[in-house]
Amino acid sequence: MARVVVVGGGFGGMAAAARLARLGHEVTLLERSEQLGGALTTVRHGDFAWDAGPTSTLLPAVVRDLFRKSGRPLERELDLQPLDVVREHRFDDGSAMQLPGGSRAAQLAAFDALGTGLGRQWVDHVASYGETWELLRKEWYERPFDPDVAPRELMTLLGRRESLHKRLRQSLRDDRLRLVAGHRLVMDGHDLRQAPVLAGVDVYLEQRFGAWTVPGGLAALGTAMADRLALRGVTVLTGTPATDLVVREGRVTAVRTPGGEVDADQVVVAVDPRRLPALASYVRRTMPAFPPVVCHVGLEGDVPDLPHEVVLHGDPLLVVRTGGRAPDGAAAWTVLGRGRIAEDLLTALARHGLDVRAQVVARVDRTPRDLVDAWGGSPHGVLWQGPRTARARLGPRTPVAGVLAAGAHATTGSGLPFAGLSAALVAEMVGRAPRRTSGQ
Structure with missing residues (x-):
């Protein structure tokens, strides 16, 4: 049985920890914040709640495989449902689809x-x-x-x-x-x-496969994964940032934290490797892809009837997601912005004919820096800087013996399915723990 330490409690880290524990390893997961989930968490304000990060996912088979390989099947935990409309696109010329x-x-x-x-x-x-x-x-x-x-x-x-x-x-x-x-x-x-x-x-x-969500918010997937870690006996240490890897004679032996070293035979890094000095030099030519500007709003009264997601093309590029939770007679939207944002997001939204400013009763704003600080990195992974980026990022292997990488920064795709695939790959590389023989 190997002592495996997983650094990072986002979806990729939790998926790797659950798989490795199911394979018989002694797994400890370190998470710098006070809760697991990373971007798969919930933002709350009064009676309103919004998904902090993604509201849908591709490749549902990745999530189903994760739950099947780590315990009870997904259908016994979550109601993952397909979206009939992935999103609505509205263009500057007034057309839409x-x-x-x-x-x-x-x-x-x-x-x-x-x-x-x-x-x-x-x-x-x-x-x-x-x-x-x-x-x-x-x-x-x-x-x-x-x-x-x-x-x-x-x-x-x-x-x-x-x-x-x-x-x-x-x-x-x-x-x-x-x-x-x-x-x-x-x-x-x-x-x-x-x-x-x-x-x-x-x-x-x-x-080919559609987009999928969970009624009430995709953050429920993060909660289900936290429950799965408990079921599999993973030791979870929240509020415990990893400050570096301890490497002796070219091989990792522990993870350093403010409270001391956590011994490890194998380490899975499921955070931005820039946060760990032992790995930072290997990714100095890459950059993270930063999150957008985000505005969560609670609205009262009659609001426009919109699908799950509406994209308003232009500069800035705006996205409205409507799947938040709200009291009866109210609505919870999340507005995201990219590009030249020279005014309030709701003012920019009003220029597209969606003026809800007078109906706002709750509001939570987050800058890209706020989100990175809260999550300990960007869930969008490594910024594309040409084709060389694919091989410049770390994952699943790293130059340090005993250290593997999973999660958003260890893969070329963005989103939950690619983080999940990277976790499955890492678990396969570590393999099943040897069975104890009698007398051991």
């Missing part, structure tokens, strides 16, 4: 309603990612990368210098389609001119 998930035919019809022939452009673009996703899934997300044995197709994909910005301009002739295709990456803080083509695979995942 609702993007369905999980259906090629439905997306074809939705884009054709936006303009004749646009449906075919869209589905052809999405289809171009089919082989890319299968290659990445098998050889990148589900297998530790080793350049000496990696297939030639993967090395070619990772080395391709074409930017996603260029690809979108070539394959999508309508500006609105390009905005839809790049939306997730832009909201995660990336410049499409610096993002490689492989980063655009999310459009394929949305069409």
